[in-house]
Every structure is written in C-alpha cells, then in structure tokens.
Amino acid sequence: MKLIKANAADGRVIAGGQSLVAAMNFRLARPDVLIDLNGVKELDFIEETPGELVIGAMTRHAAFHKPVCDGPLGRLLSKVVPNIAHYPIRNRGTFGGSLCHADPASEWCVVAATLDATMKIGSAEGDREVPAADFFRGSFTTAVEPGEILVAIRLPKLDAGWGTGFYEYSRRKGDFALAMALTALRVEGGAISAARVGLGGVADHGKRMADLEAALVGKPATAETFAEVGKLASTLVSPYGDIHGSAEYRRDLTATVVARALAEAADEATA
Amino acid sequence: MTETRDITLDVNGKRHALSVEPRKNLADALRDDCGLTGTHVGCEHGVCGACTVLVDGRAVRSCLMFAVQAEGTAIETVEGLASEDGELHPLQQAFWDKHGLQCGFCTPGFLMLAVGALRENPEMTDVEIRELVSSNLCRCTGYQNILTAVRAAADVMRAGTNG
Missing domain, CATH: 3.30.465.10 (Uridine Diphospho-n-acetylenolpyruvylglucosamine Reductase; domain 3)
Incomplete structure (x- = not known):
C-alpha cells in the first residue's frame, strides 16, 4: 500500500x-x-x-x-x-x-x-x-x-425463492456485448413479487434499472409482461452507435435481451 | 527504459536465466531470450491466441503478461508437447491426422489452448470444444478440422495414453 x-x-x-x-x-x-x-x-x-x-x-x-x-x-x-x-x-x-x-x-x-x-x-x-x-x-x-x-x-446473496436470468448479445462469441440484461425475479401465485433488473453495453456503465423493477412488481409473470417491460427498457436507454451497431439497433436489442433474461428468471423462479 | 532485471524462467522443465526489461512481454522473452520460437506472436492484444502458453497449467495469452511476472511459475510451450524421442503428443498427432492446420501459424496457440482445457476437463463435450476453439483465430482451416482434431485427441487422451 x-x-x-x-x-x-x-x-x-x-x-x-x-x-x-x-x-x-x-x-x-x-x-x-x-x-x-x-x-x-x-x-x-x-x-x-x-x-x-x-x-x-x-x-x-x-x-x-x-x-x-x-x-x-x-x-x-x-x-x-x-x-x-x-x-x-x-x-x-x-x-x-x-x-x-x-x-x-x-x-x-x-x-x-x-x-x-x-x-x-x-x-x-x-x-x-x-x-x-x-x-x-x-x-x-x-x-x-x-x-x-x-x-x-x-x-x-439471493435466497432460494429468486430465479435469475442473464442474456447478452454480441456479433461474435466473446466480443464486447452490444447489449446485456441481468434479471432476478420472485414469483408468487403467478405474479411477480420482487424484481431486479440491470443493463450493460447500452449506457456509460452497467446500471440497475429501478423503473423497470417497479414496472414488473405485481404483474403476471408472462411473455406479454416481459415484452412490455423490454419495450419500456428500450425507451430508457440512450446507447451510442458505432461500427458494431447503430444506437437504434442497440435500443431494439435492449428490448430483446431484457425480455429473454426475464423469461429465464421466471422459469427458474417457478421451477 | 533500458534497465533490465535478472530472472529465471522455468520453461518445459528447463531453467532459463534471462536479463530482460520489465516491459518485455512473456511471448517476446520466450522467443528472443529463450530461443523458443514455437510460440507465435500475432495480434499482440489478446485476440488471436497464437501466443497461448500454459502458466502453472492454465492456458493464457503470453502477449498479455510480462516475463517478470512469470518468474516462479511453470511455463509450458509447444516445444514441450512431444516426448524426447520425438513421439508427438496426441493433440499434435490428431492435428496432423485430421488436417487441423494449413499454414500452421496459429497451430501452437490452438495446441496449448486445447492441452490446458483438456487437462482441466478431459470430458469436454463437442459444444464445449466449439466454444473453446472460438478463443483463437485461424484464417485457413475454417475451424472444422480443428474441432475434429481436438475431439479425436480428447478421446485418445481419455482412453489413457499420455497427456
């Protein structure tokens, strides 16, 4: 030191x-x-x-x-x-x-x-x-x-009731991600009772997204909910565009990675 | 910076006493100072994998570490794979048999990558091998024959010969 x-x-x-x-x-x-x-x-x-x-x-x-x-x-x-x-x-x-x-x-x-x-x-x-x-x-x-x-x-730690999901997209395996989402959900009686959502690759640094978490709680753990929250996510980020993908493409990707990571977390939480 | 440091590197079980600049990367020290030119230098920023060697048994990029950092470790390079009498390592034999190389520039890196990974997990699945092989770049083969060679070698090595 x-x-x-x-x-x-x-x-x-x-x-x-x-x-x-x-x-x-x-x-x-x-x-x-x-x-x-x-x-x-x-x-x-x-x-x-x-x-x-x-x-x-x-x-x-x-x-x-x-x-x-x-x-x-x-x-x-x-x-x-x-x-x-x-x-x-x-x-x-x-x-x-x-x-x-x-x-x-x-x-x-x-x-x-x-x-x-x-x-x-x-x-x-x-x-x-x-x-x-x-x-x-x-x-x-x-x-x-x-x-x-x-x-x-x-x-x-996350206790046993949580299910987690992670989905990342890059043009080639191992490249820097164009967009990634990390999710954790608790599901009770088919409804989401607690949620964690974070995004990477689409902002200046990795971020927890409290607005997305609030939008999930109380909603049914269904593909419709995940698509809707994915769409919301794409409106909350301002990614930059570069040779690997335009800003618009990264916003679209954000919706997809969020929806897929949420589906994975819900599957795990209800397994 | 021109000052040098005296270090000893253990490469393939042999000790090499060197005097190197602290800034010299391990790949260059192996080639220039140890005379072991089997380790190739391609991109020099960790992407191509031509310089992959084993440090304490683990496959790493020798362009992304300094020679002085390797003192006190056991380094293995492609020169250490074949036995003293010239019998090829099962991976080398499989690359030959399955045409896992064309120009050969990337081959030492692929061999050391696969040696390290198979030592950690001898039971690698085809999917795991495919993912592993994506670590390094080959511009000739199209990878298919490298996958076939690693699969074949893994089966031979698991059957209990050397490796």
Missing part, C-alpha cells in the same frame, strides 16, 4: 492485465510504474458469510465457471462468466480488475450494480466502503482514487 501511495501520480496497478497490457501494447497506456498485484495471494479468495459472498479483487474469472456457493447467486455467477471474453482471458483476468476498469460492456459491473454490491477500497490510510451506486462514475471511471486499490467486493 505504501508503494501504491508513493506512485499515486504516475503509477498504475496491474491486476490480470487483460485490458491494461493490451492498451499498453497499443501504446494507448504508457504508465511509468506498474505495481503488480498478482503476487498478493491475500487478494485472491472467495468467502461465504450467511448473507454475503465476499470476493477478493484478484479472484480470476475462471473461479466462477462452477457455482462458488449454493443458491441463486452461485448459479447466476456461473451463468454470467462464460460471456466474459474467452477461456484464456478468463484464466488470467480478475473480478476486481474488471470492476476497476469499468468498461461499459463489463458483465461483472452489471452484476455489481444490479445486486447492490459493496466495494471495499484500501489505501495506506486504511479501508473504506463504497456502494455500487456510488462506485461507478462513468465509462472507465470509478470511485477508486489514485493511491487506492479495490480490495474486495461484497455481494448480497
């Missing part, structure tokens, strides 16, 4: 390096000093408490290929992880590095935002905790200040 503080001005912390080293190879990033966290084994852990999953920042993506805990949260994380790049990248890239890089199309950022994760940020001065709602500040921008690192992520 002293080393990180001393190099706060011109140093960069390197986690898995799967984005940073690529940027350095392009000479887009030219840090004077790199501080490597790969030797810090204390940051590579997964701990389970009764209510939370605590993930060390240096936990590799590949750790989630199989469920890391019982219940909906472990299943959800293992559903999400195959969408992250490709196998060799998942062997090296880290959960915490992905959150700190804060790519708009990062799957873990959508998970953290939608499930209200709490980030533990450390520095030579000590630790502080930041909720996901305050952590993501914009594209590639987070609450982690120079001289600080992300230490761990606390994810609240």
Whole structure:
C-alpha cells in the first residue's frame, strides 16, 4: 500500500492485465510504474458469510465457471462468466480488475450494480466502503482514487425463492456485448413479487434499472409482461452507435435481451 | 527504459536465466531470450491466441503478461508437447491426422489452448470444444478440422495414453 501511495501520480496497478497490457501494447497506456498485484495471494479468495459472498479483487474469472456457493447467486455467477471474453482471458483476468476498469460492456459491473454490491477500497490510510451506486462514475471511471486499490467486493446473496436470468448479445462469441440484461425475479401465485433488473453495453456503465423493477412488481409473470417491460427498457436507454451497431439497433436489442433474461428468471423462479 | 532485471524462467522443465526489461512481454522473452520460437506472436492484444502458453497449467495469452511476472511459475510451450524421442503428443498427432492446420501459424496457440482445457476437463463435450476453439483465430482451416482434431485427441487422451 505504501508503494501504491508513493506512485499515486504516475503509477498504475496491474491486476490480470487483460485490458491494461493490451492498451499498453497499443501504446494507448504508457504508465511509468506498474505495481503488480498478482503476487498478493491475500487478494485472491472467495468467502461465504450467511448473507454475503465476499470476493477478493484478484479472484480470476475462471473461479466462477462452477457455482462458488449454493443458491441463486452461485448459479447466476456461473451463468454470467462464460460471456466474459474467452477461456484464456478468463484464466488470467480478475473480478476486481474488471470492476476497476469499468468498461461499459463489463458483465461483472452489471452484476455489481444490479445486486447492490459493496466495494471495499484500501489505501495506506486504511479501508473504506463504497456502494455500487456510488462506485461507478462513468465509462472507465470509478470511485477508486489514485493511491487506492479495490480490495474486495461484497455481494448480497439471493435466497432460494429468486430465479435469475442473464442474456447478452454480441456479433461474435466473446466480443464486447452490444447489449446485456441481468434479471432476478420472485414469483408468487403467478405474479411477480420482487424484481431486479440491470443493463450493460447500452449506457456509460452497467446500471440497475429501478423503473423497470417497479414496472414488473405485481404483474403476471408472462411473455406479454416481459415484452412490455423490454419495450419500456428500450425507451430508457440512450446507447451510442458505432461500427458494431447503430444506437437504434442497440435500443431494439435492449428490448430483446431484457425480455429473454426475464423469461429465464421466471422459469427458474417457478421451477 | 533500458534497465533490465535478472530472472529465471522455468520453461518445459528447463531453467532459463534471462536479463530482460520489465516491459518485455512473456511471448517476446520466450522467443528472443529463450530461443523458443514455437510460440507465435500475432495480434499482440489478446485476440488471436497464437501466443497461448500454459502458466502453472492454465492456458493464457503470453502477449498479455510480462516475463517478470512469470518468474516462479511453470511455463509450458509447444516445444514441450512431444516426448524426447520425438513421439508427438496426441493433440499434435490428431492435428496432423485430421488436417487441423494449413499454414500452421496459429497451430501452437490452438495446441496449448486445447492441452490446458483438456487437462482441466478431459470430458469436454463437442459444444464445449466449439466454444473453446472460438478463443483463437485461424484464417485457413475454417475451424472444422480443428474441432475434429481436438475431439479425436480428447478421446485418445481419455482412453489413457499420455497427456
């Protein structure tokens, strides 16, 4: 931590390096000093408490290929992880590095935002905790200040009544997502009693969508509801257009990924 | 930056003492400093997979890590696959038999990718192999023969020969 503080001005912390080293190879990033966290084994852990999953920042993506805990949260994380790049990248890239890089199309950022994760940020001065709602500040921008690192992520567990869904679309498997939706639903007597919805790839960073959650609660868990809420989602986002897809195309995709992720969550919740 | 660091890399069970710039990536160190040119450098940003090697048994892009980060790990490259007497690894044999290569530039990366994945999961399904093979780029074969080769090798390796 002293080393990180001393190099706060011109140093960069390197986690898995799967984005940073690529940027350095392009000479887009030219840090004077790199501080490597790969030797810090204390940051590579997964701990389970009764209510939370605590993930060390240096936990590799590949750790989630199989469920890391019982219940909906472990299943959800293992559903999400195959969408992250490709196998060799998942062997090296880290959960915490992905959150700190804060790519708009990062799957873990959508998970953290939608499930209200709490980030533990450390520095030579000590630790502080930041909720996901305050952590993501914009594209590639987070609450982690120079001289600080992300230490761990606390994810609240979902109890057995929740079903979860995740749907992402990219032009080629492993590419950056054009749109993705993460959902969690509780269904009682055919009606939705609680909902979580998050979107990625269609805004400056992964976001929890409270308006969509409010629109779901009390409605029947049917394809009509999911299509309607998907359509609502497409009106709430302002994606940018680029060579991979126009803004209009991404808005249309938003409706589809939301509806599909909701259908998956409802299936799981009522199974 | 011209200062260098003295490191020792364990590659295919042999120790290589090197003096490298901290900025040098592992792929370049393997090729330039260890003389192991089987690991190929294609895109240099993690997309093509030609530089895939095993670090502590796991398939990773050697262009996306620095040589100094690999000190203290066990590195495996394509040169370590065949046995000392020249007998090919089942994956190499299958790529030959099933025409899993044409120009051969991508082949070392595909071999190391598949070695690492099959070591982790010897029971890979065809769907899993298809997904795995999407990790690397091949511009010649159209992938079909690579899939066939990995499938064939997985079956041979599971039947209990080497690997």
